[in-house]
Amino acid sequence: MNTPSAKQVEPGQLIGVGVGPGDPRNITLKALEALREADLIFAPCSSPESEGRAEGIVRQVLPDVELSRLIFDMSPGETGVQARLRGAKAAARTLVALLLKGQTLAFVTLGDPNVFSTFSLVAKEVATLAPEIRIKTVPGIMAFQEVAAMSGLNLLDETEKLFLVTAVEGTEDVQESLQHPNAAVVIYKGGRQIAAIKQILKEAGRLEGAVVGELLGLEGEQIALLEAITEPKISYLATVIAPPLRKGSHER
Numbered sequence: 001m002n003t004p005s006a007k008q009v010e011p012g013q014l015i016g017v018g019v020g021p022g023d024p025r026n027i028t029l030k031a032l033e034a035l036r037e038a039d040l041i042f043a044p045c046s047s048p049e050s051e052g053r054a055e056g057i058v059r060q061v062l063p064d065v066e067l068s069r070l071i072f073d074m075s076p077g078e079t080g081v082q083a084r085l086r087g088a089k090a091a092a093r094t095l096v097a098l099l100l101k102g103q104t105l106a107f108v109t110l111g112d113p114n115v116f117s118t119f120s121l122v123a124k125e126v127a128t129l130a131p132e133i134r135i136k137t138v139p140g141i142m143a144f145q146e147v148a149a150m151s152g153l154n155l156l157d158e159t160e161k162l163f164l165v166t167a168v169e170g171t172e173d174v175q176e177s178l179q180h181p182n183a184a185v186v187i188y189k190g191g192r193q194i195a196a197i198k199q200i201l202k203e204a205g206r207l208e209g210a211v212v213g214e215l216l217g218l219e220g221e222q223i224a225l226l227e228a229i230t231e232p233k234i235s236y237l238a239t240v241i242a243p244p245l246r247k248g249s250h251e252r
């Protein structure tokens with residue numbers, strides 16, 4: 001039982017911080033502020049020895065900052081999903097122990113923390129273990145925004161729509177979204193089946209003007225017309241954009 005003099009420790013705060021797709025100049029001032037103010041920064045990685053992408057970005061802007069790694073299995077398929085969930089549960093236990101001591105923790109993620117990010121998995125587990133912890137996010141520039149900017153593509157106009165689909169498990173969602181001529185289709189996680197995506201876009205009459213950005217801001221970066229890609233597979237970190245069908249050119 002607490003004595004009247006015993007001090008209650010205020011639980012800390014968990015902040016998911018988006019650091020953009022790769023180029024460190026895409027980190028926002030708000031993200032930098034959150035990273036500087038955090039007691040500890042955590043970054044996802046695939047093994048304890050390997051620096052994750054988000055960690056690499058942070059180290060370029062804050063070289064002296066202390067950063068801890070949390071391991072997540074990034075394999076595709078159901079095995080990967082289950083392994084990531086186990087990783088998120090383990091990460092949440094580590095984080096909650098520190099959060100309950102009142103620490104403010106930042107968890108960095110590639111792009112935005114609310115879009116296809118390990119942060120949402122971790123945040124859910126933290127909330128289950130300790131509902132009193134405050135959780136917030138700092139948005140990050142997303143890969144497709146960088147692809148649009150780098151390729152000079154005006155993504156949406158007037159009443160056009162946007163589909164953001166993944167192609168890691170198959171191309172059904174790509175096919176379905178292409179049935180809407182007035183929608184831009186952004187494809188994430190499709191690098192390993194880029195040849196199939198190219199073929200589908202061609203058959204739908206949407207290959208012209210489609211662009212791909214691979215490893216943006218990272219070693220091996222390329223930004224190209226999808227038409228020009230001849231490899232059957234490119235990096236997992238690749239983003240395709242098929243712009244809406246328009247009467248004029250896709251270029252500005």
Ligand SMILES: C[S@@+](CC[C@H](N)C(=O)[O-])C[C@H]1O[C@@H](n2cnc3c(N)ncnc32)[C@H](O)[C@@H]1O
Pocket residue numbers: 021022109110111112113114115116117141142143144187188189190213214215216217218236237238239240
């Ligand atoms: C797990 S999701 C992360 C998405 C991220 N949270 C966002 O907001 O953009 C990974 C996918 O994002 C895209 N992506 C992230 N970083 C990228 C980069 N540097 N270059 C190209 N695509 C990238 C790719 O489509 C990749 O398969």
